[in-house]
Ligand SMILES: N=CN[C@@H](CCC(=O)O)C(=O)O
């Protein structure tokens with residue numbers, strides 16, 4: 001075959017496709033049965049990514065070599081000793097903010113609850129004050145640094161929320177920052193308008209609901225119509241003391257009317273019935289769900305609403321974890337997100353998968369399905385991302401290990417495990433070995449391309 005392609009990966013021990021027959025989401029026992037191609041005695045496994053960044057072939061080296069004999073590749077990676085997985089998908093983040101909350105971490109370690117901190121003017125409203133004051137440039141620079149760290153941890157698609165503005169100027173500023181990063185950075189972004197992340201100081205929840213629906217959302221819609229912003233989802237923090245179920249429903253319905261997918265925070269600290277409401281409304285996804293009821297799980301299963309669970313929150317706040325085993329048993333598709341925000345300062349999906357296994361009692365196959373195909377489905381992107389199949393994006397993570405499970409087993413130190421992150425056939429992160437001048441030994445060093 002005489003043609004030019006973007007990437008050839010060959011010699012891999014294992015390629016974990018996750019799904020191999022076009023499945024767009026995994027539920028129940030299927031979350032444990034992942035598609036893999038394993039090296040044989042005659043050689044490893046190859047992947048070819050074409051000049052459009054789409055996977056053209058996956059197969060044993062011998063088969064691929066014979067098919068692509070006359071082809072040229074912009075880049076070739078010898079993946080001997082490596083396992084290849086799909087680029088990871090982070091289904092829930094709040095990555096645009098200024099001012100950290102390390103002081104609140106200390107308060108929480110001393111016994112304060114999340115809502116006690118919030119009601120005392122801290123929490124989200126602390127971040128809102130700092131984010132309103134920050135320049136667009138400052139927010140853009142810190143967002144890009146955070147996205148780079150995600151890329152280094154294997155993420156190739158991430159959901160990014162606004163929500164630390166709570167007024168039209170700052171919500172639009174955040175969405176513009178996300179849009180700029182979406183255009184500039186080599187990572188895919190699903191953008192979420194979250195003007196109803198908290199009730200701004202000095203307003204009631206009813207006033208804030210009206211402001212989101214009558215002022216913020218129309219302004220977002222105008223910028224979407226003029227092509228200045230791409231926004232995919234709408235989010236609300238539905239919680240006792242924040243937005244109630246009826247207010248949440250109004251905001252999500254208004255978002256749906258301008259083409260945004262409902263993907264919201266529900267049943268985190270209190271059981272309000274938002275899972276039932278979200279399922280009835282046709283929400284694509286609901287996040288958190290620590291307090292979801294059996295009826296809520298059943299409603300989500302009936303409507304195909306995806307549960308985006310966030311183990312970092314349960315970990316950092318000492319919450320009862322969401323009932324993931326009951327969700328999987330009921331055929332609710334479970335996805336994972338890092339929930340990166342100033343309360344849960346984690347951008348690493350490998351660590352999130354580890355926490356999902358230990359705290360949420362998921363097995364490693366389920367955690368990987370949740371951090372790939374199901375997280376992609378929670379963002380409406382499972383047609384292009386979340387698995388390694390011919391025609392899908394060539395978004396890959398290559399780890400140097402005997403088996404793919406090391407990505408989850410290892411708690412941190414992933415800079416020594418993840419050798420490459422690849423986006424649409426282009427290497428966007430490569431771990432390099434160099435000689436340390438301190439001890440003249442070989443140490444791992446990372447670089448971004
Ligand atoms: N619970 C609401 N939103 C975030 C926390 C945001 C914050 O504390 O700044 C979450 O998903 O955990």
Ligand SMILES: [Zn+2]
Nearest residue numbers: 092094265339
């Ligand atoms: Zn959140």
